[in-house]
Amino acid sequence: xxxxxxxxxxxxxxxxxxxxxxxxxxxxxxxxxxxxxxxxxxxxxxxxxxxxxxxxxxxxxxxxxxxxxxxxxxxxxxxxxxxxxxxxxxxxxxxxxxxxxxxxxxxxxxxxxxxxxxxxxxxxxxxxxxxxxxxxxxxxxxxxxxxxxxxxxxxxxxxxxxxxxxxxxxxxxxxxxxxxxxxxxxxxxxxxxxxxxxxxxxxxxxxxxxxxxxxxxxxxxxxxxxxxxxxxxxxxxxxxxxxxxxxxxxxxxxxxxxxxxxxxxxxxxxxxxxxxxxxxxxxxxxxxxxxxxxxxxxxxxxxxxxxxxxxxxxxxxxxxxxxxxxxxxxxxxxxxxxxxxxxxxxxxxxxxxxxxxxxxxxxxxxxxxxxxxxxxxxxxxxxxxxxxxxxxxxxxxxxxxxxxxxxxxxxxxxxxxxxxxxxxxxxxxxxxxxxxxxxxxxxxxxxxxxxxxxxxxxxxxxxxxxxxxxxxxxxxxxxxxxxxxxxxxxxxxxxxxxxxxxxxxxxxxxxxxxxxxxxxxxxxx
Ligand code: F0G
Numbered sequence: 001x002x003x004x005x006x007x008x009x010x011x012x013x014x015x016x017x018x019x020x021x022x023x024x025x026x027x028x029x030x031x032x033x034x035x036x037x038x039x040x041x042x043x044x045x046x047x048x049x050x051x052x053x054x055x056x057x058x059x060x061x062x063x064x065x066x067x068x069x070x071x072x073x074x075x076x077x078x079x080x081x082x083x084x085x086x087x088x089x090x091x092x093x094x095x096x097x098x099x100x101x102x103x104x105x106x107x108x109x110x111x112x113x114x115x116x117x118x119x120x121x122x123x124x125x126x127x128x129x130x131x132x133x134x135x136x137x138x139x140x141x142x143x144x145x146x147x148x149x150x151x152x153x154x155x156x157x158x159x160x161x162x163x164x165x166x167x168x169x170x171x172x173x174x175x176x177x178x179x180x181x182x183x184x185x186x187x188x189x190x191x192x193x194x195x196x197x198x199x200x201x202x203x204x205x206x207x208x209x210x211x212x213x214x215x216x217x218x219x220x221x222x223x224x225x226x227x228x229x230x231x232x233x234x235x236x237x238x239x240x241x242x243x244x245x246x247x248x249x250x251x252x253x254x255x256x257x258x259x260x261x262x263x264x265x266x267x268x269x270x271x272x273x274x275x276x277x278x279x280x281x282x283x284x285x286x287x288x289x290x291x292x293x294x295x296x297x298x299x300x301x302x303x304x305x306x307x308x309x310x311x312x313x314x315x316x317x318x319x320x321x322x323x324x325x326x327x328x329x330x331x332x333x334x335x336x337x338x339x340x341x342x343x344x345x346x347x348x349x350x351x352x353x354x355x356x357x358x359x360x361x362x363x364x365x366x367x368x369x370x371x372x373x374x375x376x377x378x379x380x381x382x383x384x385x386x387x388x389x390x391x392x393x394x395x396x397x398x399x400x401x402x403x404x405x406x407x408x409x410x411x412x413x414x415x416x417x418x419x420x421x422x423x424x425x426x427x428x429x430x431x432x433x434x435x436x437x438x439x440x441x442x443x444x445x446x447x448x449x450x451x452x453x454x455x456x457x458x459x460x461x462x463x464x465x466x467x468x469x470x471x472x473x474x475x476x477x478x479x480x481x482x483x484x485x486x487x488x489x490x491x492x493x494x495x496x497x498x499x500x501x502x503x504x505x506x507x508x509x510x511x512x513x514x515x516x517x518x519x520x521x522x523x524x525x
Pocket of ligand 1: 051
């Protein structure tokens with residue numbers, strides 16, 4: 001493959017503490033073998049999550065100093081509104097808000113003619129109008145946006161259904177992230193997942209980087225068949241881009257378009273869970289016919305033109321350490337069907353998180369999100385980001401370690417059925433958790449099981465069990481890891497693979513029945 005020039009350089013570094021396997025083993029015991037509870041300061045390579053773990057750019061740090069901590073209408077609020085209009089509706093056409101705030105050149109005229117203007121017809125009607133019929137909500141992170149959306153929506157549906165026999169409302173997705181699914185079901189929705197079949201099907205190694213099957217797609221035919229039976233019951237179709245449930249796999253523009261067409265025909269609102277929208281756009285540019293000449297901002301603009309609204313965690317493709325948003329088009333099926341939902345959402349946003357102009361965020365953090373949205377849509381950055389993940393996967397394959405292929409956007413997933421081939425392990429043994437414990441103990445590398453344990457195989461019907469892939473996820477933080485980290489990790493995985501028969505099975509000793517148990521239960525190898 002052609003040589004690619006680096007996209008960035010490091011200006012600040014952090015030294016790591018050198019710990020021994022014996023020390024880490026003792027601490028693992030102390031934290032009941034729950035990797036989420038293991039102190040990060042003792043980890044050497046942390047692949048637990050790509051969320052909030054990014055190193056920010058110097059422009060983001062500069063913007064942070066320009067954060068405004070006023071209680072009412074801090075200027076970061078206007079910048080974020082403008083950044084959302086710019087990135088998700090206009091193809092990054094303007095960038096003027098943050099630039100004038102960053103350089104301290106915003107005048108009264110600038111406020112009057114730009115920041116305070118109403119903008120009807122989009123995700124941010126904003127400006128002065130945001131007072132009355134808001135459709136844009138700032139929140140501390142993605143799951144708060146999910147909570148606010150699902151709990152408010154469920155309340156409104158319950159009210160409108162009073163006295164009718166309409167049945168429990170349903171949300172359909174190509175793949176729910178764990179907090180998303182938990183928030184929707186805690187609010188009282190039934191979840192239906194229709195991922196395109198074939199996630200774990202083999203993919204020829206020589207085609208990695210040359211072709212992509214968009215394994216994160218929504219199974220539109222299965223969705224339609226389901227809707228034929230239950231259309232009246234379905235409240236929302238939620239497309240996760242990229243599909244974190246399905247191993248960080250991207251979703252094609254054709255699939256988004258088909259889903260939008262189906263949603264329109266069946267009169268069901270379509271939303272994105274848009275956490276990794278920029279990485280998804282890069283896959284479309286790289287692999288989908290008709291998009292190689294389009295810029296990332298143009299692709300993003302088209303993707304979002306098909307949806308009624310979205311939730312987003314700015315901790316991923318906002319390149320920030322904190323932040324989230326819920327927004328929906330003011331002129332959309334969703335807004336029309338749930339008239340007045342904006343004021344309910346706003347009231348609950350204020351009660352739970354803070355006033356609408358900061359939503360639980362500091363003004364400084366708001367500014368990092370504003371700049372992050374522009375930084376993350378730069379092609380040079382995105383290429384290097386996705387290529388780093390791809391090269392991690394290719395190095396593993398070169399060492400005969402099976403990974404889910406083609407590699408997705410933000411993480412590499414080990415295929416644990418293949419890893420343990422011939423070792424006689426069943427899903428309920430949670431041997432993949434045993435592997436992550438050995439990896440942390442022996443090498444100080446933290447990765448997370450994303451299989452029978454994480455997706456609660458032991459509590460599912462046989463039909464549902466069949467859909468659960470047996471994976472371990474190595475999520476790669478943005479701008480943090482070098483080739484040295486990747487090479488060390490590949491070497492460590494290889495050593496554990498060589499003695500895979502000795503990986504322990506794992507038992508849950510405490511908290512087996514908690515929702516989202518992986519964050520808090522106790523275990524024992
Ligand atoms: N949706 C998706 C697809 C996610 O991946 C996440 C978080 C969320 C929603 C929730 O956002 O963390 O800001 O509340 N994913 C992280 C991960 C935690 O490691 O995959 P949040």
